[in-house]
Amino acid sequence: MTASRTDLPADATVAVRHPDAPAPGTVLPAHYAHCFGCGAAERHGLHLAIVAGEGVEVTATFEVTEHHQGAPGLAHGGLLASALDEILGMLGHLTRMSCVTARLETDFRRPVPVGSTLHLRSRADGVAGRKLYASAEGRLGGTDGPVAVRARALFVQVGLEHFAEHGRPEDLEAVARDPRLIGVPDYTVNP
Numbered sequence: 373m374t375a376s377r378t379d380l381p382a383d384a385t386v387a388v389r390h391p392d393a394p395a396p397g398t399v400l401p402a403h404y405a406h407c408f409g410c411g412a413a414e415r416h417g418l419h420l421a422i423v424a425g426e427g428v429e430v431t432a433t434f435e436v437t438e439h440h441q442g443a444p445g446l447a448h449g450g451l452l453a454s455a456l457d458e459i460l461g462m463l464g465h466l467t468r469m470s471c472v473t474a475r476l477e478t479d480f481r482r483p484v485p486v487g488s489t490l491h492l493r494s495r496a497d498g499v500a501g502r503k504l505y506a507s508a509e510g511r512l513g514g515t516d517g518p519v520a521v522r523a524r525a526l527f528v529q530v531g532l533e534h535f536a537e538h539g540r541p542e543d544l545e546a547v548a549r550d551p552r553l554i555g556v557p558d559y560t561v562n563p
């Protein structure tokens with residue numbers, strides 16, 4: 373098999389948990405109240421409650437409902453990829469790197485029925501310059517259940533200007549009026 377663009381490069385170093393990262397077991401604050409993955413204010417969102425683990429690892433549970441269907445009674449694959457993207461992105465809470473997804477590779481191993489609970493886990497595999505390599509999985513029914521979905525991802529560290537330059541003005545203005553919409557402490561752009 374050829375090398376994937378999410379393979380850890382030879383010069384990668386171990387991802388380090390920031391000394392001020394929330395303690396293991398802490399429910400991580402939504403990074404943005406209107407985030408589709410974790411925001412409480414987003415009526416149609418996934419509302420993932422994401423918990424800090426040991427090292428650079430986070431976990432979450434995802435209750436799959438009738439609102440998440442692709443085929444009758446089964447979860448939509450793109451939506452499962454969104455849940456994986458979200459718990460991968462939340463690793464930034466532990467590294468204090470503000471990152472965006474550059475590449476997300478997803479394997480769908482088993483169908484995920486409506487009514488099931490998906491146990492999600494992500495971990496940072498390594499860092500090379502601005503690039504954070506990470507992987508995630510979702511298991512059915514329990515943390516030791518069968519793997520239904522798996523992902524490998526490359527995140528790229530960006531400064532806050534990334535959001536300021538590209539975001540829609542009215543949403544940025546809403547954040548300026550109410551900074552509590554952003555639930556991350558001062559992100560360190562160059563840790």
Ligand SMILES: CCCCCCCC/C=C\CCCCCCCC(=O)SCCNC(=O)CCNC(=O)[C@H](O)C(C)(C)COP(=O)(O)OP(=O)(O)OC[C@H]1O[C@@H](n2cnc3c(N)ncnc32)[C@H](O)[C@@H]1OP(=O)(O)O
Pocket residue numbers: 377403404457458461462464470471472473474475501502503526528530532535536544547554556
């Ligand atoms: C005032 C308001 C303040 C607001 C504050 C908000 C705080 C929020 C905090 C935290 C947010 C957490 C959010 C989590 C949510 C879940 C995660 C998402 O869904 S994120 C959304 C989806 N993703 C995107 O929209 C990215 C779109 N893409 C881009 O913007 C650019 O392409 C970007 C930033 C990824 C890279 O662009 P470049 O110009 O900065 O850098 P280049 O040189 O192109 O890439 C850097 C390195 O990465 C490699 N690279 C880039 N893309 C790659 C790819 N697809 N595959 C392989 N390698 C790639 C390149 O080859 C390069 O590698 P070499 O340094 O040369 O070794």
